[in-house]
Amino acid sequence: MKNIVLISFHNQKALGIRYLEKALVSEGIATNLIFFKGFNSIKPGTCSKHELQLLKELISELKPDLIGLSVMTSLYLETVYEVNKMLRDSFNTPVLWGGVYTTLFPERSLEHADFVIRGEGEQTIVELTKAVFNSTPYTDILNLGYRVSNNSSSNDCKSEGIIINDVRPLCENIDLFGYPELGGVNKYFINNDTLTKGDPILNSLSFELTASRGCPYVCSYCCSVNIKRVYKNKGKYVRFRSVDNVIEELKIAKARMKNLKVIHFWDEIFSDEDNWVDDFVLRYKKEINLPFEIWGHPLRTNKPLIEKLVKAGLYKVVMGIQSGSPRVRKQVFHRVEKQEEIINASKTLADCKVPQVNYDFMLQHPFETVEDIKETYELCMSLKPPFELQLHGLNFLPGTDIVDMAIKMNILNTEELEKIMYSPIQEQYNMYWGYTNNSVMSNFWYALIFMTQFSISRPFARFFAARYHSKNIVKLALKSQAVFKPLKKIRYYYKKGILVLRAMRLS
Ligand code: B12
Known part of the structure; x- marks a missing residue:
């Protein structure tokens, strides 16, 4: 059965992918959620080889037709890159990125993903998943960004080989999103070198x-x-x-x-x-x-x-x-x-x-x-x-106004800031605490x-x-x-x- 897998990082409660699951399941789309690593706000560390292997085996078993990575924070990019590379090396499945980091950096995200979704993802992920499953066109889907093999003449094209569509108006009545489903057999938690089936939130x-x-x-x-x-x-x-x-x-x-x-x-x-x-x-x-x-x-x-x-x-x-x-x-x-x-x-x-x-x-x-x-x-x-x-x-988070201020005030230069903002997860936490x-x-x-x-x-x-x-x-x-x-x-x-x-x- 065609299905989509959504992965969150260092966050087993991950509201973002849980809301997306709700939207997808409401449209009858089979969805699996993988919480890759638990939350640890002091010593998060990246993933182990064994955890990556467990993820690979799980993906082989689930055989998704689309895999979505939730890139909520840049602090965990190191883990996201490792997972993305493993998916690229081992599977032929299209990879989609979404979340706050992707919303602010769609072009950078497209260096790794086939698709990106900017902003609130409920409607867009449903439209994209249907298009991927049914091999129908996705080019006009709002909030979507994707790579193209040859140059396009679209006005929305921000850089060569990349199309970033406009965002749709915000949904004013957010009750319409419903709320995440608790439990279910479609949830998996990989942490401390162990894979656990079921929703980790229940306990x-x-x-x-x-x-x-x-x-x-x-x-x-x-x-x-x-x-x-x-x-x-x-x-x-x-x-x-x-x-x-x-x-x-x-x-x-x-x-x-x-x-x-x-x-x-x-x-x-x-x-x-x-x-x-x-x-x-x-x-x-x-x-x-x-x-x-x-x-x-x-x-x-x-x-x-x-x-x-x-x-x-x-x-x-x-x-x-x-x-x-x-x-x-x-x-x-x-x-x-x-x-x-x-x-x-x-x-x-x-x-x-x-x-x-x-x-x-x-x-x-x-x-x-x-x-x-x-x-x-x-x-x-x-x-x-x-x-x-x-x-x-202070964490300098990519895309925030304080980053530009630090450059303008000659407090740090662009290279120094890039190094700080994209350093390994543990270094960023050491700086923070x-x-x-x-x-x-x-x-x-x-x-x-x-x-x-x-x-x-x-x-x-x-x-x-x-x-x-x-x-x-x-x-x-x-x-x-x-x-x-x-x-x-x-x-x-x-x-x-x-x-x-x-x-x-x-x-
Ligand atoms: C609540 C919250 C938390 C909660 C998370 C609770 C939970 N159960 O998930 C707690 C307090 C634990 C937390 C922790 C942290 N947070 Co926080 N958090 C937020 C906050 C305020 C709201 C996030 C949220 O839940 N929104 C509601 C959900 C429904 O929206 P969403 O997650 O954005 O998801 C939607 C879209 O982004 C998109 N989407 C999300 N994932 C995906 C995946 C795919 C495939 C697709 C297509 C779309 C998609 O669709 C979703 C539905 O519309 C945001 C601020 C903000 N405006 O986003 C900061 C924010 C995300 N956090 C931030 C940070 C830095 C952190 C920490 C690193 C802090 C720390 N030093 O420890 C940790 C990391 C946690 C982790 N492991 O991910 C930053 C991230 C920015 C960055 N560049 O890193 C933000 C933006 C705040 C800020 N300071 O700017 N956080």
Whole structure:
């Protein structure tokens, strides 16, 4: 039977290919999903020879007529290239790429793939798969890009031998996409040198979904604004699902996932629209009643909203602040919120007693001065505790505005940036989580920022900060990290335990 295989990388929950499966299966197209490698945000590593062999054997068994690779992030390109090469060397099947990276770099992707799909793929993948299966023309399919053997006269032709068609208008009613199917015999997970049949999500403690698509902000380090530009004049970019549709999806997850303890909403901006939220909290509490986590934004955090969400089960908010320096935030990161707005948001989260508040910062990157990192320390001291900090570096992601800024400001040149952006997966993660800045004072303020998140170390941070001119104090503060760093691990296990207990009480 003709079928399509879709492969995700380092992500067994992969919303992208799960939505595509829904679209294909709804049209009666046989679809298999392979989750190649599990998610590991600290030490991902690439695939082993054995894992590649397992994939090859599985593809030989499934005999697909089209193979789609989900290239969501450039960080995992090393694994994507290995898989792509194996497919090219071993099979004659056309290969299709899609996902955020492909959307922003269709020409580059076509150096490896026969077809690319830009943007949201539901309708296009159905049209392309039908065309490939039935050997009918695909040249006019919107969102599609493909290689041609001889030159074409099409206006959409961007480079020789390549056609990139226009994108279709965005689907405004995203309920029409439905939601991913849980379980099924068409799912395979390859990880740790083992192939497991069945949907890996079914045994998970958490369920991940998104109640919206798109983001209204223009942060320079994120791809969202660049994806939005691909869709210029093609309709509304930020769209919300109906509460009904979201609750239906969650009810199925709750019924089918026996270990389910927590829900993650991965909306770039969780809805703050009154009617939607009122309806959601009422139904969520009544029909789902499990702790849930959202990503927050300082400009979308107000007391009535957070109070309602906490009553419904909101247990964790992760809020990107990224820098305490107004200069870095505005001029480098293109973020519009002011210092007082961030502090007020932190008051709201603390006053509403959100059980877990996590602030995200990008530090020690080439745009930052010692004065900027000192300002981040000062902001952290003004945030209302309790909170946790997620401190990391800046990933230069291909196609983002910050890459062009780094070139224009002579911070890095094109070759240096290419090397950074396309280096092996582990190197990119080391840069992201690493502690590579050599300036002693930058390391000093970084250490103090870390200390602001624990009530036990906060007074020490204040003490060290007041004496930052003294070399001995700077040395002492840097040494004291060895004492405070383990606090993070202790807190992690403590919070995890509390969360499981809380979920057991609720269910
Ligand atoms: C939610 C999310 C996550 C979740 C993923 C949850 C999950 N279950 O999948 C979590 C928090 C785990 C996560 C982790 C990471 N993420 Co993330 N994430 C997002 C976010 C906000 C939304 C993605 C999403 O689920 N959208 C909804 C689904 C339905 O859309 P989609 O995935 O884009 O899929 C559609 C199309 O792209 C296309 N498509 C997708 N796959 C395929 C395959 C084929 C064959 C075809 C034809 C089409 C196609 O069709 C799909 C349906 O319309 C995006 C931002 C964004 N605007 O995309 C960042 C984003 C994708 N993440 C990003 C990054 C960097 C990461 C991490 C590397 C972060 C880190 N340092 O660890 C990891 C990598 C995870 C991984 N292994 O892939 C970057 C990627 C950019 C880049 N160049 O690398 C983005 C764009 C954000 C940013 N900073 O710019 N992420």
